[in-house]
Amino acid sequence: MNPYEYIKNEIVTGRLQPGQRLTEEGHAGELQVSRTPIREAFKQLEADGLIIPYKRRGYIVREFSVEDIRQIYNLRALLESHGASEAALYRTDEELVRMHERNQAYEEAIRKLKKSDISTIKDIQQENLNFHEEIFKSTKNEHLRSHISKVVVVPLVFRSFYWYNERQLLRSLEVHNTILKAIENREPERAKIAMQEHIYQGRDDVLIQLNNPNIELWKGEAQ
Amino acid sequence: MNPYEYIKNEIVTGRLQPGQRLTEEGHAGELQVSRTPIREAFKQLEADGLIIPYKRRGYIVREFSVEDIRQIYNLRALLESHGASEAALYRTDEELVRMHERNQAYEEAIRKLKKSDISTIKDIQQENLNFHEEIFKSTKNEHLRSHISKVVVVPLVFRSFYWYNERQLLRSLEVHNTILKAIENREPERAKIAMQEHIYQGRDDVLIQLNNPNIELWKGEAQ
DNA sequence: ATTTAACTTATTGTATACAATATAAAGAAG
DNA sequence: CTTCTTTATATTGTATACAATAAGTTAAAT
Numbered sequence: 001m002n003p004y005e006y007i008k009n010e011i012v013t014g015r016l017q018p019g020q021r022l023t024e025e026g027h028a029g030e031l032q033v034s035r036t037p038i039r040e041a042f043k044q045l046e047a048d049g050l051i052i053p054y055k056r057r058g059y060i061v062r063e064f065s066v067e068d069i070r071q072i073y074n075l076r077a078l079l080e081s082h083g084a085s086e087a088a089l090y091r092t093d094e095e096l097v098r099m100h101e102r103n104q105a106y107e108e109a110i111r112k113l114k115k116s117d118i119s120t121i122k123d124i125q126q127e128n129l130n131f132h133e134e135i136f137k138s139t140k141n142e143h144l145r146s147h148i149s150k151v152v153v154v155p156l157v158f159r160s161f162y163w164y165n166e167r168q169l170l171r172s173l174e175v176h177n178t179i180l181k182a183i184e185n186r187e188p189e190r191a192k193i194a195m196q197e198h199i200y201q202g203r204d205d206v207l208i209q210l211n212n213p214n215i216e217l218w219k220g221e222a223q
Numbered sequence: 224m225n226p227y228e229y230i231k232n233e234i235v236t237g238r239l240q241p242g243q244r245l246t247e248e249g250h251a252g253e254l255q256v257s258r259t260p261i262r263e264a265f266k267q268l269e270a271d272g273l274i275i276p277y278k279r280r281g282y283i284v285r286e287f288s289v290e291d292i293r294q295i296y297n298l299r300a301l302l303e304s305h306g307a308s309e310a311a312l313y314r315t316d317e318e319l320v321r322m323h324e325r326n327q328a329y330e331e332a333i334r335k336l337k338k339s340d341i342s343t344i345k346d347i348q349q350e351n352l353n354f355h356e357e358i359f360k361s362t363k364n365e366h367l368r369s370h371i372s373k374v375v376v377v378p379l380v381f382r383s384f385y386w387y388n389e390r391q392l393l394r395s396l397e398v399h400n401t402i403l404k405a406i407e408n409r410e411p412e413r414a415k416i417a418m419q420e421h422i423y424q425g426r427d428d429v430l431i432q433l434n435n436p437n438i439e440l441w442k443g444e445a446q
Numbered sequence: 447a448t449t450t451a452a453c454t455t456a457t458t459g460t461a462t463a464c465a466a467t468a469t470a471a472a473g474a475a476g
Numbered sequence: 477c478t479t480c481t482t483t484a485t486a487t488t489g490t491a492t493a494c495a496a497t498a499a500g501t502t503a504a505a506t
Contacts, residue, residue: 039263040266043263043267044266047267068366071366072366073363078301078302090276142292142294143291147370150370151366
């Protein structure tokens with residue numbers, strides 16, 4: 001794992017909390033490499049919007065306000081729904097098969113939820129990402145993909161108990177099927193709207209929990 | 224001018240042509256700095272999508288296919304139209320005044336076109352960018368802005384004779400006014416559609432010229 | 447006690463040397 | 477003349493040393 005992935009993982013898993021400072025030498029020591037590769041990683045993470053410069057002394061892990069989350073999810077809805085509609089137009093039959101496979105893997109991951117541990121949740125998240133990825137591949141639109149990949153990272157920091165709620169997961173599975181059907185039938189408008197609704201639902205689940213101080217979010221390995 | 228801006232300028236003005244190779248030492252020598260800052264600039268330009276790695280030996284300036292241009296303009300239409308609709312919702316009166324000022328500056332730049340030289344064209348382009356920028360500021364959506372800034376760079380490489388055609392310029396000025404009116408009247412849907420049409424018009428002007436081998440594009444200072 | 451000044455330190459920015467390695471060139475073999 | 481093997485070279489990747497400087501700290505002055 002290169003320094004960029006390593007630090008990104010630290011942030012996404014919550015081992016590095018928002019507001020925490022990052023120095024080149026600190027991470028160089030931790031990863032047993034020189035400052036040069038760490039510098040490079042920091043620059044990339046800054047471009048991702050995950051860390052921000054902190055008064056000319058390195059960086060701090062970015063904090064996301066409720067408004068940030070709202071804006072990022074809205075952008076995601078805009079971009080991914082556009083992607084879904086293009087997928088409906090340009091998908092091949094082989095790609096459609098792969099989408100079905102991905103969604104099936106997602107369903108299986110959900111079925112295993114009963115024996116619930118953190119690694120199962122990670123599996124579910126990963127399979128969900130895989131399904132979405134498969135859709136954007138079929139658009140043959142590399143530019144769209146690069147923009148989507150940027151808005152997908154941030155929500156990962158906020159992993160709510162959404163992923164623990166089987167009813168919500170099964171509902172999202174159903175929407176996946178609606179999207180798939182629309183792509184299969186080459187109905188771009190329907191695919192677009194279904195995807196939009198899908199993302200908005202995820203957004204609202206996260207926002208409700210952020211606004212409810214009684215329910216804790218799952219930020220990080222511990223707790 | 225730092226290395227990043229310097230090289231970016233070389234690309235956008237066409238002094239560095241698509242396909243041309245870039246090496247760290249080459250530019251370090253040219254700019255009289257060490258490889259370190261050049262490396263950093265290259266990484267940023269790669270993130271911008273303006274250069275791409277070339278078999279582990281530095282980079283080459285990216286070539287954009289007609290399909291690339293189409294996809295990027297479509298993304299721009301998607302993002303900027305969304306921006307325009309948010310501007311209609313969230314703009315303040317002060318911001319509206321500034322938008323009018325920017326558009327007036329754009330109009331004045333167009334009026335000066337008769338004494339046409341390259342620097343006048345650059346002025347027009349800049350004032351046009353300023354107008355669009357002013358709209359996105361009023362959305363208070365920093366995430367949207369960062370995505371838009373990425374799709375705006377690439378089309379600059381393809382500066383067609385669009386900017387020489389006074390009739391087309393005056394038409395774009397009229398669309399600006401339509402967008403402005405919608406933002407003024409807080410009509411998000413109308414602002415969105417007008418902006419969408421505006422970008423599509425720009426896209427088609429560029430695509431027509433790319434498909435017409437008789438008309439040369441203006442790529443670079445010379446010619 | 448509060449402000450200003452001087453000093454110290456942490457930390458990045460840049461240059462440079464050397465290591466690693468993919469590519470290109472040259473040479474050898476069939 | 478083509479293909480494989482070896483060698484050389486260009487070029488990046490990484491480490492490290494030093495320079496620049498902002499931030500923090502102490503001391504002095506009002």
